Amino acid sequence: xxxxxxxxxxxxxxxxxxxxxxxxxxxxxxxxxxxxxxxxxxxxxxxxxxxxxxxxxxxxxxxxxxxxxxxxxxxxxxxxxxxxxxxxxxxxxxxxxxxxxxxxxxxxxxxxxxxxxxxxxxxxxxxxxxxxxxxxxxxx
Amino acid sequence: xxxxxxxxxxxxxxxxxxxxxxxxxxxxxxxxxxxxxxxxxxxxxxxxxxxxxxxxxxxxxxxxxx
Numbered sequence: 001x002x003x004x005x006x007x008x009x010x011x012x013x014x015x016x017x018x019x020x021x022x023x024x025x026x027x028x029x030x031x032x033x034x035x036x037x038x039x040x041x042x043x044x045x046x047x048x049x050x051x052x053x054x055x056x057x058x059x060x061x062x063x064x065x066x067x068x069x070x071x072x073x074x075x076x077x078x079x080x081x082x083x084x085x086x087x088x089x090x091x092x093x094x095x096x097x098x099x100x101x102x103x104x105x106x107x108x109x110x111x112x113x114x115x116x117x118x119x120x121x122x123x124x125x126x127x128x129x130x131x132x133x134x135x136x137x138x139x140x
Numbered sequence: 141x142x143x144x145x146x147x148x149x150x151x152x153x154x155x156x157x158x159x160x161x162x163x164x165x166x167x168x169x170x171x172x173x174x175x176x177x178x179x180x181x182x183x184x185x186x187x188x189x190x191x192x193x194x195x196x197x198x199x200x201x202x203x204x205x206x
Contacts, residue, residue, distance in 0.1 A: 004154055004162035004191060011164035077165035078181045079172055139172040 011075075018072040025065040032058040079139055087131025094127045095120060142201045146174040148192050163187055 036054040044050040073084060099120050105111045149159055156174075160167040163184065172178035173188075180188065189196045 003158045004152075011161070077169050078184050079169040079178050080166060082178070136168075139168060139177050 014075055015072075018068070018075055022065070022068045022072050025061065025068040029058070029061040029065045032061045083132065083135035083139065086135050087128050090131040091124045091128040095124045098123055141179045141203055142176065143173060144199055144201075145170070145188065148194075148199065149174075152192075159191075162191055 032054065036051070036058045039054050040046045040051050073081060076084065102115045102120065106113070106115055145159075149156070156167050156170045160170045163170070165184070169178065169180075173180055185196050185200055189199050192199060
């Protein structure tokens with residue numbers, strides 16, 4: 001029997017484009033973040049105007065990344081969206097619970113150093129990756 | 141929810157990949173629906189029924205009723 005009536009590759013091409021676009025925005029955001037973080041010390045000696053411009057550029061790239069992510073999610077199919085939702089929910093829950101406990105550690109003097117936001121970002125990334133992995137395994 | 145997706149697909153000699161292309165979903169999604177691990181949304185269920193020229197009830201059956 002004939003294969004179903006389709007326009008092969010349309011949907012997969014769109015997903016591929018979305019992923020590439022998301023990759024570019026992620027890269028732009030990382031580069032502008034590095035510029036805003038290290039520029040003051042190594043390039044413009046803490047001058048105000050370049051600092052503000054770098055920060056605005058980073059915010060703009062961040063907005064671009066958010067919209068690219070939204071577009072990517074909206075083009076996923078039902079199951080892929082469900083997997084993403086579960087992974088996001090896991091990482092958000094862990095971030096809130098672990099983040100507040102981590103902050104408390106310093107407040108009640110159980111640690112002597114200042115809690116770093118980067119530690120929380122690493123935890124969020126790790127739990128999100130675990131969520132995606134287990135989600136994909138579950139529905140294989 | 142039970143479904144006859146695998147049988148209907150086999151009757152037409154379609155592969156999971158061909159069906160996934162027609163429905164604009166991943167092959168993983170077709171497989172998850174066929175094995176009962178995932179229930180599709182109403183729009184996707186309608187799309188599946190339309191593709192096979194059947195009603196939704198002819199493709200999907202409620203576990204409680206069947």
